[in-house]
Amino acid sequence: METDLRLESSLWIGNKRYRAVLTGWHLKWTEADKKNGDKKTVSVPVAEVVGVENGRVEILPQKSVEDTDKDFTGGRSRSTYGLLWSLGRTQFSCPSRVLRDQWTNHLRTALKTHSPLRPHRLLVFINPFGGKKKGREIYHSLVAPLFELAGISSHVIVTERANQARDHLLKKDLTGFDGVVCVGGDGMFSEVLHGLIGRTQQEAGLCETDPAVTLQPCPLHIGIIPAGSTDCVCYATVGVIDPVSSALHIIIGDSQPLDVCSVHHASTLVRYSVSLVGYGFYGDVLAESEKHRWMGPLRYDYSGTVVYLSNRSYAGIVQYLPADPLLSSPKDKTRCLSGCNVCSRSTERLFPHTSDSGSLYSSHFSQYSNDSEGEWVSVEGRFRCVSITCMSSSCARSPLGLSPSAHLADGTGDLILVWDTHPLSFLKFLYRHTSTQDQFDLPFVEVHRVKAVRFSLPDGREEEVHEGIGELNRAIGGEEREYVDTVSRNGSQQQLAQSVVERETMNEHKTVAPILCGLCCKKTPAVSVWNCDGEILPFTEIFCRIHGQLVRLYARGIEDAAAMQNCSQESDKNKSRCITYK
Numbered sequence: 260m261e262t263d264l265r266l267e268s269s270l271w272i273g274n275k276r277y278r279a280v281l282t283g284w285h286l287k288w289t290e291a292d293k294k295n296g297d298k299k300t301v302s303v304p305v306a307e308v309v310g311v312e313n314g315r316v317e318i319l320p321q322k323s324v325e326d327t328d329k330d331f332t333g334g335r336s337r338s339t340y341g342l343l344w345s346l347g348r349t350q351f352s353c354p355s356r357v358l359r360d361q362w363t364n365h366l367r368t369a370l371k372t373h374s375p376l377r378p379h380r381l382l383v384f385i386n387p388f389g390g391k392k393k394g395r396e397i398y399h400s401l402v403a404p405l406f407e408l409a410g411i412s413s414h415v416i417v418t419e420r421a422n423q424a425r426d427h428l429l430k431k432d433l434t435g436f437d438g439v440v441c442v443g444g445d446g447m448f449s450e451v452l453h454g455l456i457g458r459t460q461q462e463a464g465l466c467e468t469d470p471a472v473t474l475q476p477c478p479l480h481i482g483i484i485p486a487g488s489t490d491c492v493c494y495a496t497v498g499v500i501d502p503v504s505s506a507l508h509i510i511i512g513d514s515q516p517l518d519v520c521s522v523h524h525a526s527t528l529v530r531y532s533v534s535l536v537g538y539g540f541y542g543d544v545l546a547e548s549e550k551h552r553w554m555g556p557l558r559y560d561y562s563g564t565v566v567y568l569s570n571r572s573y574a575g576i577v578q579y580l581p582a583d584p585l586l587s588s589p590k591d592k593t594r595c596l597s598g599c600n601v602c603s604r605s606t607e608r609l610f611p612h613t614s615d616s617g618s619l620y621s622s623h624f625s626q627y628s629n630d631s632e633g634e635w636v637s638v639e640g641r642f643r644c645v646s647i648t649c650m651s652s653s654c655a656r657s658p659l660g661l662s663p664s665a666h667l668a669d670g671t672g673d674l675i676l677v678w679d680t681h682p683l684s685f686l687k688f689l690y691r692h693t694s695t696q697d698q699f700d701l702p703f704v705e706v707h708r709v710k711a712v713r714f715s716l717p718d719g720r721e722e723e724v725h726e727g728i729g730e731l732n733r734a735i736g737g738e739e740r741e742y743v744d745t746v747s748r749n750g751s752q753q754q755l756a757q758s759v760v761e762r763e764t765m766n767e768h769k770t771v772a773p774i775l776c777g778l779c780c781k782k783t784p785a786v787s788v789w790n791c792d793g794e795i796l797p798f799t800e801i802f803c804r805i806h807g808q809l810v811r812l813y814a815r816g817i818e819d820a821a822a823m824q825n826c827s828q829e830s831d832k833n834k835s836r837c838i839t840y841k
């Protein structure tokens with residue numbers, strides 16, 4: 260195959276002549292008219308080539324092509340500053356049109372052969388209202404021209420309502436698509452996640468509501484173009500919030516598996532989460548922030564302060580199923596980086612019969628059901644917060660995240676228990692998230708690597724919740740009253756969850772936030788709410804289970820920033836990535 264693809268000839272870049280050669284995995288060109296010692300070679304891995312097009316192509320601010328006979332333009336992804344990627348573009352001139360066509364054909368074949376996960380056709384959902392409301396602009400000015408250069412055809416849907424993307428993925432024909440891209444924030448990602456997981460289970464005839472079922476991994480990749488408020492999933496899987504870097508990861512078909520946590524109440528599936536399932540502080544911040552959506556991304560800072568000052572803690576019983584402590588630990592001070600060994604070993608455990616990840620969904624064995632179950636541990640007390648995260652959940656506010664040593668794809672989650680403590684100690688815990696100081700090195704904080712978690716209220720508390728809801732029900736009217744009636748009338752939990760999901764379009768947050776406030780006007784509320792990747796859950800008692808590598812993103816995890824920094828000094832190891840060219 261390598262010999263078929265090999266091509267060698269003279270080419271010009273500007274007015275300099277080069278000897279160019281396409282050999283297997285690399286395209287290299289060397290200055291031709293210099294003495295041997297002075298000859299510089301640029302070597303571009305085929306895997307990093309974005310696209311090849313005949314003519315002289317300009318990309319930004321809009322793509323334009325000057326259709327000349329002997330020229331072709333090559334684009335490649337290159338790292339500019341650490342994790343930030345940009346498009347490198349080179350215009351080559353050939354001695355003849357025939358040779359030019361040979362070069363473009365060979366390069367295109369090499370791309371197909373060496374990067375099988377490159378998408379050809381993508382379904383793109385743009386949330387025009389996420390974050391700073393720039394989704395459309397970001398896509399059309401920064402991403403679409405790159406997709407065009409890469410020869411990707413995309414079907415773009417600008418959403419007109421919440422849950423449109425989820426519903427589309429659950430019901431519409433997805434034949435021919437290689438992946439789904441969401442332009443928006445974590446909420447938009449969550450819609451795509453729910454749509455794709457739901458669709459995959461439907462097609463596999465699996466029952467999502469049963470926490471014991473081994474779910475089928477999704478065949479379509481998910482790409483995230485960040486345009487939201489927190490963009491935690493993008494930050495934790497790419498390392499930067501940058502639409503161009505994310506677009507380039509999508510184009511070259513990078514693939515990053517991701518663990519997913521399913522959240523259940525009684526016999527219902529409530530939601531899926533990849534980032535945060537948080538009770539107490541994080542639930543209260545979200546409930547408070549929903550009242551201030553108009554503030555945009557700043558609403559979290561404002562609400563964080565309000566909730567911190569309200570100084571709350573909550574009673575609860577937490578039971579958890581520890582993961583194998585021999586594999587890794589949330590306190591081992593390692594980071595999950597690109598090519599992470601812990602995650603790779605997990606891939607081998609989860610998919611023992613597949614050598615390439617391209618066909619992983621044909622034999623999925625869950626870590627949870629494969630391993631011997633182990634012993635559940637139970638703790639009870641008052642907590643400032645209880646958080647479960649499948650990954651580090653790093654974001655701009657907290658660059659190392661909720662659990663800095665968590666892994667993206669190891670089939671486990673980290674359970675963080677923050678016991679009730681003095682307000683200043685809790686502030687110290689929160690503050691440490693913003694620096695490199697260890698937030699787990701505090702006497703009132705525990706962290707456990709787990710496969711499943713159950714949260715329940717101590718005896719009698721459930722009654723207090725219902726009293727609170729009853730009181731609130733009398734105080735409020737219209738939509739909220741109907742909702743609370745549904746909660747108290749509906750015997751079937753299945754129907755209850757369904758009615759809640761349907762109501763998301765009517766903004767269920769309006770109902771839960773006042774529940775919290777209704778309770779807190781009189782006394783400190785007995786219960787908090789669960790924040791599930793930025794959505795409030797309608798239940799307090801939940802069961803969570805981690806599903807290893809249930810979805811795959813067009814990303815490659817965090818590349819070692821230190822290595823990338825060395826790039827600027829052109830260390831030997833990174834030389835091929837570092838040579839800059841126009």
Ligand SMILES: Nc1ncnc2c1ncn2[C@@H]1O[C@H](COP(=O)(O)OP(=O)(O)OP(=O)(O)O)[C@@H](O)[C@H]1O
Pocket residue numbers: 385386387388389390391417418419420421422442443444445446447448450486487488489490491793
């Ligand atoms: N056209 C639309 N109108 C109203 N809501 C929408 C629309 N499209 C999507 N949504 C909903 O908007 C919510 C928030 O969107 P998104 O996640 O993109 O931005 P964000 O909340 O600002 O960012 P983050 O989730 O990162 O904090 C999502 O839960 C999504 O379901």
Ligand SMILES: CCCCCCCCCCCCC/C=C/[C@@H](O)[C@H](CO)NC(=O)CCCCC
Pocket residue numbers: 445446489490491534535541544545559563652654656657660661686689690692693790791792793794
């Ligand atoms: C004195 C300084 C105090 C600073 C405290 C900083 C603590 C930051 C921890 C960051 C945790 C991010 C967790 C990610 C959650 C997302 O899945 C979710 C959806 O976007 N975002 C929120 O719920 C938004 C809610 C974010 C809560 C902060």
Ligand SMILES: [Ca+2]
Pocket residue numbers: 518648649650665666667668669670671672
């Ligand atoms: Ca994990």
